[in-house]
Amino acid sequence: MIRSLRGRLFAGLTAIILLTGIAGGLFAHHWAFNEAIEMQDSVLIQIAGLVQTGSLTGGRELHGVDEDAEVWLIDQAATPQASGDELKLWSLEDGLALATRGGQSIRVLLRTRSDGTRFAVAQRTSVRDEIASDMAFRTVLPIAALIPCLLLVTAIVIARSLRPMVRLADDLDGRRADDMTALPAAQMPSELHPFIASINGLLQRVCLLMDQQRRFVADAAHELRTPITALSLQAENLDPIDLPADARDRLAALRQGIRRTRHLVEQLLALARQDAGPSDGATMPIVALDGVAKEVVADVLPEAASRGVDLGFARVEPASICGEAVMLVAVVRKLLDNALRFTQHGGRIDACVYRDGDSAILQIEDTGPGVSPDEIDRIFEPFFRGQRPEGDGVGLGLSIVKRIVDRLGGSIEAVNIVASGRAGFRVLVKLPLATDRA
Structure with a gap:
């Protein structure tokens, strides 16, 4: 599972862009392929119209119509001894149809002249499919080239959108431990305002607790100075008294403990002054x-x-x-x-x-x-x-x-x-x- 918010956004948007691009590419390829087939049928219809007007004569391959089209004009009168494929071809009704000639599948348009003779305009289906596939591929190519650009733009938009969060984190990381200044909500996205308000509330509570702790340490240190000083004086007053050796050792331990306690109080007061100062x-x-x-x-x-x-x-x-x-x-x-x-x-x-x-x-x-x-x-x-x-x-x-x-x-x-x-x-x-x- 992706834990990064940036990674989740990028992965989700990438999946959407890829699925949309694939679906759009398949639709565009199918649509462009069918359009190319219909366009080639229109070419056959236009050639048949020229033949009916007498502008073209049959029985030969037509060059110049389309360099890659490979269109044939077949005249029934020019083939008196028709083979099996030719017989099947002339048995078809006028119009567009699929047939076979010379062992190859063809798309054929049959027409009848006013004198009763018939002709056909034919094109191999393999050539038609190749031309249609090439046109469909060229239609899909811009979509395929656009997907990486969209992914790059998506990554840039996500990075710029999350930049305020990065600046907010850098602001917090760069602060001193005792800096409880509220985070600025201005110029931040509205989605971050509840988060910033919660952080500022937490900072206020932590600041209040720190102030209470500092006051407690300072007050406790001040209150302890007087009794510690009194104990120190009482211990010093015992010096002139003749005490047993065992009592002297205990008195020395007591005075050492008083010195350590006084030193601790002085250090606590110094620490409190540093925390409370500007x-x-x-x-x-x-x-x-x-x-x-x-x-x-x-x-x-x-x-x-x-x-x-x-x-x-x-x-x-x-x-x-x-x-x-x-x-x-x-x-x-x-x-x-x-x-x-x-x-x-x-x-x-x-x-x-x-x-x-x-x-x-x-x-x-x-x-x-x-x-x-x-x-x-x-x-x-x-x-x-x-x-x-x-x-x-x-x-x-x-x-x-x-x-x-x-x-x-x-x-x-x-x-x-x-x-x-x-x-x-x-x-x-x-x-x-x-x-x-x-």
Whole structure:
């Protein structure tokens, strides 16, 4: 069964065109064949009229009447000793009839002159059928040539008719995941209006659910900040108290859990801010990406030195983009934090900022263990930490980075570095360069 709507339409219309063409061709062939036979009978009648007026004499083959007609004029007076076929021929009544002469079937027209003598105008039926078949074939030939043209026109019409659906699909495929703008119904065929209205209704419901989810996450994170801060203070107040070793271990575990919870709340708040913020990059200020990267690297440098990690720039070029400075700081900081978390003592982290055509490139490369090939496509999902979680992370850092990059109209890619004598992990962020504003 054909699942494609275009295929169904083309197959159905092709079947209709072929059946109609075959039926029309058979009818046209039959009609043209009979017309050709009648026309040849008319030629015989015209020749007989000329003979009766004395313009032609019988007993010979007539040339010049029709090059391929092979018409004979037979005079009874010229054949006094008639054979069996001749006797049967002259025994027929005046008019058109079928007879046999010399072992061949003929179409014959017999007439009687005023003096009582008879003559016949004859033509072989095989010649008549050949001429009629040739004329009928020439009549059907244009119909046969028209069918492929109709099929081509049908394919073009179907493709142009379904083009609005293709444009609609391309519009949906090219949207960001958070773009819930209603689909335009203008300039669309009326048959698509119910479908577009249903899709727009679905988009509105999804947008409402997403807004509710964002508000819930933001409200929950705000509500959790106060009790978490109170717990943190209470835990710190226990430091001066002389506690048994077992209690000290439990207190350390409690403080670590509080730190992780506070970090989770901060990440959730950051995620909520990115989801709630405007996504129109044209209205954002122009920010120097290289300057932001230098400031963040300078802030992270002491922590990298304490971990024994060599952090620095491998390449820095001026590059400006449209965006908020806090957004770019969050991107660079979270990428560096992620690299520091997985880079071992004595490792290296290289940052790069440069221009590539119409894009600004931010690249963070480390000498860590990398990510499993089975997990590398999921590292930008919220709360995904993989098989080798490190530190107090909750799996939201790279997800927040991707949200920010998407809002800025860019793209992000993560790959494992596999080279001779070298291994690591590379994250490459591509953002559109800022254009001069009038």
